[in-house]
Amino acid sequence: MQIGISRERIFTMNSTSFISFIFVILLACTFGLYAQNDIVKKEFVPLVGQDGRDVRWIPTPYELVNKMLEMAEIKSNDYLIDLGSGDGRMVIAAAKLGAHALGIEYNPEMVELSKRNAKEAGVSDKTDFIQTDLFNYDLSKATVITMFLLPEINLKLRPRFLDLKPGTRIVSNTFSMDDWEPDYEDLTEENWDSWYTALMWIVPAKVEGIWKLQKGELTIHQEFQKIYGTFTSNNKTSLINSGRLYGDHITFSIDGTEYTGHVNSKTNMGGTAKKGISKKGWFAIRQ
Ligand SMILES: C[S@@+](CC[C@H](N)C(=O)[O-])C[C@H]1O[C@@H](n2cnc3c(N)ncnc32)[C@H](O)[C@@H]1O
Structure with missing residues (x-):
């Protein structure tokens, strides 16, 4: 049994069949190339633990x-x-x-x-x-x-x-x-x-430094999101307690007054100070 088309047969084809034949061959080649390309693309399968530049690949569950x-x-x-x-x-x-x-x-x-x-x-x-x-x-x-x-x-x-x-x-x-x-x-x-x-x-705002509050001076030390320091007013110095930043949101307390507010810029912050039922606005300017 002969499989395929012999040279003689090709040369004896009429021109329409010959063009159809070439078309079919071209189509098959295009498909073949496409499929092969697709296989090449799909061939990459990552391996858990494979080398990375500084860290291996282990996917997060x-x-x-x-x-x-x-x-x-x-x-x-x-x-x-x-x-x-x-x-x-x-x-x-x-x-x-x-x-x-x-x-x-x-x-x-x-x-x-x-x-x-x-x-x-x-x-x-x-x-x-x-x-x-x-x-x-x-x-x-x-x-x-x-x-x-x-x-x-x-x-x-x-x-x-x-x-x-x-x-x-x-x-x-x-x-x-x-x-x-x-x-x-x-x-x-x-x-x-x-x-x-x-x-x-x-990421906490940066507030380390000296700030002028309405009625005194804040000296703030910052360790990442935690703040410490003192408040000095009329020769009396008190500690800043429970000082913390969440981004630009700031909270601290001084002598039982709770301060909450925002760090609006590198040089300006302010918000609300609360003691018992009394509430007042506060603002501070960096010195
Ligand atoms: C532990 S995998 C975490 C993958 C992904 N973030 C997740 O949570 O599924 C660490 C990835 O960092 C890549 N990697 C290691 N060092 C790198 C570098 N210096 N720059 C860019 N990518 C790096 C590795 O190729 C790997 O894919």
């Missing part, structure tokens, strides 16, 4: 992804950056909540995989993935940063985080930032997995 985003209270006006974005799951989940989200990932194959995953999830228009070293990327546009890195890397990034806009939320899977204590911490319900803790820091 989806339950913790949700917990981290819930903790950050993601809204549609947020711009989230995931540092070392792996297969893109954090970025995609944030985009599904309505935010714009960017993944920074060193491994180019993971970047391509993330783009495909975002397309499949229908959130390509709200996501971006950039192949670069996370240490080189400008983070100033972020309102939320997520990461699953290592304690020493978090610590290296810490000065950059502290220079971000007050109120920027930094959320980490499991790893801390040394003596900068998290403002919030929570576990996933099913903590059978080794990666189940969400930690969140809110």
Whole structure:
């Protein structure tokens, strides 16, 4: 039995059949190339534990992804950056909540995989993935940063985080930032997995220094979100107690008066002072 078409047969075809034959061959080649290309694209399957530039790829369990985003209270006006974005799951989940989200990932194959995953999830228009070293990327546009890195890397990034806009939320899977204590911490319900803790820091406004209050002078010492110091008025000095910042929101108490307010700029803050049932406005100017 002869399979295929012999040279003689081709040459004896009429011109219409010959053109049809060539067309079929071209179509088959195009399909073949397309299928082959598709197979090549689909061939990359990430391996849990594969090398990364500074950290191996271990994906955050989806339950913790949700917990981290819930903790950050993601809204549609947020711009989230995931540092070392792996297969893109954090970025995609944030985009599904309505935010714009960017993944920074060193491994180019993971970047391509993330783009495909975002397309499949229908959130390509709200996501971006950039192949670069996370240490080189400008983070100033972020309102939320997520990461699953290592304690020493978090610590290296810490000065950059502290220079971000007050109120920027930094959320980490499991790893801390040394003596900068998290403002919030929570576990996933099913903590059978080794990666189940969400930690969140809110970048505090910078208030270290001397401030003139209506009737005296505040000397503030700041350790991340905690503030200490003294208030001096009419030669009497009192301690600042329970001083704390959540972004630009400030609270402290002096001699039983509770101060709450906002740091409005580098040189100006103010709000409400409450003692018992009496309430007054307060403001302070940096000296
Ligand atoms: C532990 S995985 C976390 C992945 C993802 N964020 C998640 O939570 O599922 C860390 C990721 O960071 C990437 N990575 C490591 N060092 C990096 C660097 N210097 N710049 C960019 N990405 C990096 C790795 O390739 C890996 O995908």
